[in-house]
Amino acid sequence: MNKLKLLGPFSQLLTMEELPAKGPVSDEQLQIISNAGILVNGEFIEAVGSYRELKSLTPVTEDTGGIYTVMPGLIDVHSHICWAGSRAGDYARRLSGWSYLQIAEEGGGIWYTVTKTRQASEEMLVQITAAHAEIMLMEGVTTIEVKSGYGLNKESELKMLKAISIASEFTSADLIPTCLAAHIKPGDFEGTAMEYLVYIINEILPSVKSENLARRVDIYIDKGAFNEEEGRYFMKAARDMNFELSVHADQFNIGGLNLAVEFGALSADHLEATTDEGIRMIAASNVAPVALPGASIGLGTGFAPARKLLNQGTTLVIGSDWNPGSAPMGKLLLQASILGVYEKLTMAETLAAITCRAAPVLGLSDRGIIKPGMMADFIAFPCSDYREIIYSQGAIPVAEVWKRGRRVRNKE
């Protein structure tokens, strides 16, 4: 059977190719192909260009074109979509004026989700995670990073990571697991925060490695989580075990970004509290700043300084942070659009932050751009002008989604 298929013609194709890896991007730098076609070979892109020219070259045609703008499948570099239990009660308290820390101290917050997630069976977590991933996939997110971090002991952290692995069999989206056992010190751990981190290094991460459950780890550095000294011990040990690093950094207080830079993490995520000095520090490194507007919207707090980060020459990436507490919405494109209007990001910068600039944060070089050799992950919006995507503030429905060359969402 011939594995080649030609898709198109599409009104506009946004390849996201040849954009600078760092710094500001103008909309004029976007490569746009009109009346475009994509030649797909199995799971990969064979050729991209004028539909008419591609059609004259290939005997196999599958017409799916129309008034569509096509762009790479979206990549969410930061999510916590494996959880059990609702935090609607926390949200109600927050709206009544309680602070995030007050809620945590009164039995809500991350610890509440930990107790519910520990009680849930692996099978239930598989179902929940796959259901969340499917919602995201239908919204055009074809690659999703998923953190553990609601188990916080060996048994439950491994249960979460196994559930994430099994869930990936029930969705076409690619799930990239991260071990976040260092989310907070669990309330039932008898010992200091440092002793808990030693326990993670000695008891949890060796099994994560030997069972091949994740190649990335994350740690939450902030008040109520881990301090800089504890973080330094953990990141050094995790790096020595050859884990890729990311950090929940500078969300409420500064401290985590230093460590991300010191240990060459792939990303420093949050950064709402980052100062100008921190921006200069990350700009001089290869660490990618990840803005999480969903957490700002969920908490009613300010956004990460995305414009300044770009102006200083970093590669700004945007994640959803979808989680049951601080970011219960989950809509990546909508959140990115909202950040864009508050921080004055060009449409090109916003779209790059959830495609081509996002892939390297997950250590992936085979997606985020539509060009030959890349994975055939792309999505179609029902418009003939790409600007409608951000103009609608993410409310425009995705019409079609292709994952690894297979159409997984059809227009109704």
Ligand SMILES: [Zn+2]
């Ligand atoms: Zn997070």
